Amino acid sequence: SHELAQPPSVSVFLGQTARITCSGDALSTQYAYWYQQRPGQAPVAVIFKNNERPSGIPERFSGADSGSTATLIINGVQAEDEADYYCQSPDATGTYRVFGGGTKLTVL
Amino acid sequence: EVQLVQSGAEVKKPGESLKISCYASGYSFPTYWLGWVRQMPGKGLEWMGFIYPSDSDTRYSPSFQGQVIISADKSINTAYLQWTSLKATDTAMYYCARRDRDRHYIDVWGRGTAVTVSP
Numbered sequence: 001s002h003e004l005a006q007p008p009s010v011s012v013f014l015g016q017t018a019r020i021t022c023s024g025d026a027l028s029t030q031y032a033y034w035y036q037q038r039p040g041q042a043p044v045a046v047i048f049k050n051n052e053r054p055s056g057i058p059e060r061f062s063g064a065d066s067g068s069t070a071t072l073i074i075n076g077v078q079a080e081d082e083a084d085y086y087c088q089s090p091d092a093t094g095t096y097r098v099f100g101g102g103t104k105l106t107v108l
Numbered sequence: 109e110v111q112l113v114q115s116g117a118e119v120k121k122p123g124e125s126l127k128i129s130c131y132a133s134g135y136s137f138p139t140y141w142l143g144w145v146r147q148m149p150g151k152g153l154e155w156m157g158f159i160y161p162s163d164s165d166t167r168y169s170p171s172f173q174g175q176v177i178i179s180a181d182k183s184i185n186t187a188y189l190q191w192t193s194l195k196a197t198d199t200a201m202y203y204c205a206r207r208d209r210d211r212h213y214i215d216v217w218g219r220g221t222a223v224t225v226s227p
Contacts, residue, residue: 098169
């Protein structure tokens with residue numbers, strides 16, 4: 001079955017760079033998507049197709065991919081970036097989608 | 109304005125059936141994939157499945173195949189998520205979500221429907 005692994009938590013100082021990884025076999029052939037979820041709110045997409053930003057998402061958000069690992073990069077982290085982040089991708093056949101377990105980003 | 113308006117919170121007993129809805133407005137409902145995402149209390153997002161209302165092509169996550177039914181009525185721009193026999197473990201927030209046609213990310217989310225299953 002298709003699974004995506006994320007670290008449960010990442011901590012970063014205000015203004016520094018945060019990197020959140022997502023690993024899974026399907027990522028070697030499928031795109032990764034990243035969503036931000038603040039408490040009590042619906043998720044919001046911050047990256048699609050590995051490294052593209054939806055309109056309205058700040059430029060400090062970017063994505064990278066290498067083999068079976070995708071990475072969400074947040075440059076110059078702001079206090080409002082503290083949230084849960086989820087990666088998502090299709091399975092290898094593109095039939096269904098899976099979310100990673102989520103990473104709680106803490107801004108120190 | 110593109111919107112997904114979900115039905116209200118539900119409180120049910122184990123073994124009961126339930127159908128929650130998601131009404132879409134502001135776009136061509138039949139031509140966008142629309143999915144359902146579960147979030148159990150204090151837990152992460154789980155993709156359940158999605159449907160293409162134009163032809164009712166439906167794709168389920170293996171974890172939810174046979175556990176729920178996803179359907180859509182394009183005549184009233186509404187998608188549904190249905191259970192025939194609820195369990196306590198179905199207690200969760202359920203989001204409906206539209207997939208962008210070209211970029212394939214979820215670009216519109218409903219506010220969620222809270223389902224509580226308790227004896």
